[in-house]
Amino acid sequence: MNIATPTLSPGTHEIDVDGVRQVFHVHGAGPVCVAHSGGPGIGWEYLRMPALERHLTMVYLEPVGTGASGRLADPRNYRLDTYVRFLHAVVEHLGLPEVFLLGHSHGGFVAQRYALEHGDRLSGLILFATSPVTGEEFWAAAMASVGRFPELHPDWPEAAEMPGAFQEALAAADDDAYTGALRRILPLYFADYWARESEFAAMRGAVRAWIDPMRGEEPAPFDVRDALGSLAPPALVVTGAHDFICGTRWAHMLHDGIPGSRLTVLEGSGHMGHLEQPAEFTDVIARFVAETRP
Known part of the structure; x- marks a missing residue:
């Protein structure tokens, strides 16, 4: 599908999602890429990518419960399906048939769930320093x-x-x-x-952080490995060779599970490749977007 490069007003915006404020920030020019930061509960600013903004219109969410975005009345509702719902509200608000989606760390969990539920709204999926599974083995490796x-x-x-x-x-x-x-x-x-x-x-x-009362915990550990084969959008997996928590083991698991996906390992990076190797990080994403978008 051909999508026109939109003109989005730069700066800070907010929408109402079921009575809760959702704030997002627009920077850059080019095809639209929505970015979801990690944590859960980490302020969006650490994920700002000025070099990438020369290629893409970046829409950075302030995840619900952080920064200027609103707080949920029931702390038990800080779950992936809630983050997905707020993300989808922003995508819908942008009014575009498709966008690119970048999820970092826990934001990558949100992005994977979003792609499984709303893959038809994505031109491409960028999974940055994340994993398709958590649970006992994941945390044992991290520790x-x-x-x-x-x-x-x-x-x-x-x-x-x-x-x-x-x-x-x-x-x-x-x-x-x-x-x-x-x-x-x-x-x-x-x-x-x-x-x-x-x-x-x-x-x-x-860097700022806000306690997610659920600490990212779901009724069961995050695990979409069996569903990766059904992901429809083109996918790029990016990780750092020295990432202590979402490193190459989990990146290869994503790459092997998602049909046709691309994998880039940043050899000089940990969990923050956009800061540690910004030129390489920007180049691989810009090429992915250029080759994916008709």
Whole structure:
């Protein structure tokens, strides 16, 4: 399907979804790509991709429960189907027959569920540093990586604090504690944060987080492996070779499960490839969009 490049007003917008405010931000020019950040509960700003905005009109959601978006009356409703519903409301509001969708980390879980339910609305699906499954094996692998982190960075004293700090982040009980804990453990999410601290320190100091009362937990662990074969939109999987939580094992699982998907491994990145290798990240997505969009 041919879709016209839309003209969307840059800046901050909001819509009402069942009485709850949904905020999103528009930047850039070109085909429209809606971006859903991770966490759950991480502020959208860390996912800002200025280089990609030279190729795409980026529509960044502030996920419900974060930032200026509204809060749900019943905290038990912070579940994937809710995030999907709010995402779909934005897609519908844009009024386009199709958009590209980029989901990072937990936002990738939302994107996968969205593509399974509303694949006809997507020109393409970009799954960035995410996984088709969580559960016991996923978390065991992540915690093992956290435990090895000090050994991988013996020259940086702060690395020794990361395993304990990660446990504190998991136990954070309010927004301020969660934000502080996330800033403390942020080096875990980079291939070598301290070697490039001058580049990333401002982002570390500015990142914000809000407690998702459900902590991303569903009645059962996230698992769409059996459904990946039915995904219709063209798909691109991007991950970092040093991603401790959603690395190459899970990226290959996505790639193997989605018919015709493309896989890119950013060899110098962890979980934040858009910040660690912005030129390579931008190039692979721009090529995917150009080759996918008629």
